[in-house]
Amino acid sequence: MFKGKAFRMAALLLTTVAAAHVPMNAQTNAAPAAPADREPGLYMTFETEKGNISCKLFEKESPITVGKMVGLAIGKISYVDPRTHQTMRKRFFDGLTFHRVIPNFMIQGGDPLGSGVGSPEGPGFPYKNESTPGLNFDVPGRLAMANAGPNTNGSQFFITEVPNASLNGGYTIWGQCGNVDVVKAIARVQRDGQDKPLTPVHMIRVTVERVGPAPANAPEAMPKPAASAPGAAAKPPAAPSK
Numbered sequence: 001m002f003k004g005k006a007f008r009m010a011a012l013l014l015t016t017v018a019a020a021h022v023p024m025n026a027q028t029n030a031a032p033a034a035p036a037d038r039e040p041g042l043y044m045t046f047e048t049e050k051g052n053i054s055c056k057l058f059e060k061e062s063p064i065t066v067g068k069m070v071g072l073a074i075g076k077i078s079y080v081d082p083r084t085h086q087t088m089r090k091r092f093f094d095g096l097t098f099h100r101v102i103p104n105f106m107i108q109g110g111d112p113l114g115s116g117v118g119s120p121e122g123p124g125f126p127y128k129n130e131s132t133p134g135l136n137f138d139v140p141g142r143l144a145m146a147n148a149g150p151n152t153n154g155s156q157f158f159i160t161e162v163p164n165a166s167l168n169g170g171y172t173i174w175g176q177c178g179n180v181d182v183v184k185a186i187a188r189v190q191r192d193g194q195d196k197p198l199t200p201v202h203m204i205r206v207t208v209e210r211v212g213p214a215p216a217n218a219p220e221a222m223p224k225p226a227a228s229a230p231g232a233a234a235k236p237p238a239a240p241s242k
Contacts, residue, residue: 040212042066042220044073044143044175047205048098050185053159055143055177059219061132062174065145065153068127069174070219072120072155073206080122082112087122092155093206100195103187108146108158109203116194119154126152130172137167141183143175159183 038056045054057066071077072092081088098109099116111118119125128151137144137160144167146156153172160167161183177183190198208220 038211041210042070042218043209043211044070045207045209046093046203047207048182048186048201048203050189050201051179051182053177053179053182055141055159055175057143057175058132058135058173059215061135062130062172063219064127065130065172065174067219068124068153069155069157070208074208074220074222076220076222077124078122079120079125082118082121085121091206092120093203096203097200098186098197098203101187101189101191101197101201102195103184104162105164105187106158106160107183107186108156110146110154110156112155114200116156119156126154129153130174131169132173135173137164137173139163139176140180141177142173143177145172145174147171161187 042057042059043054044057045052057070059066068077072079075089075091078087078089079092080086092112093110096109096112097114098107099111099114100108108116112120126147129145129147140160140162142160144158144160145153146158147153147170157174158171159177161180186197186201189201192198210218210220214221
């Protein structure tokens, strides 16, 4: 579809028409140790064999995307698994791989199939792009959604290694990552002709952590159990009929 440099810049599209090419701290599943001087906000950390990548999420700029990705990460929202076609609600990203890596460009992951064509299915997927004026791919470490065209977001994402103006306007930016040296290390593993690592690089665990007070309707807040009706008492099971 694309050749040379044009391919590398545009190939955050899926590899097929249907694929996506590209006070106290409240914690969700004990995130790894992090600097104590971080700004208030919501953070997602990807633990990999090459080190950890911690990203501050853009809740205000990309609320739909952050809500979906955090919900998948912590097992808050349900989805249809493309492998089994069963409805699931569990920690989605743990154990997945970075299936596409390109030095001096980006690393891409979040595909449950590991092939570049997988995505959660069911109600709420895919979902629309979000954009904020002035929020561009002008610094390394941008966390963004891969897609197969406008409004086809699922679970696949990429993290940039360098600024890249050619991506502006085409992909939802939903966070800013530190530890770009880890991104560079992953981008430089041995890979095949499709830019897939010969030795898989896993997201061993993906954690979400809040620094500072949480806003109303925080995306990491798990639903509360349904309350019993006032005055309702638990009843024993009915005796079997004779």
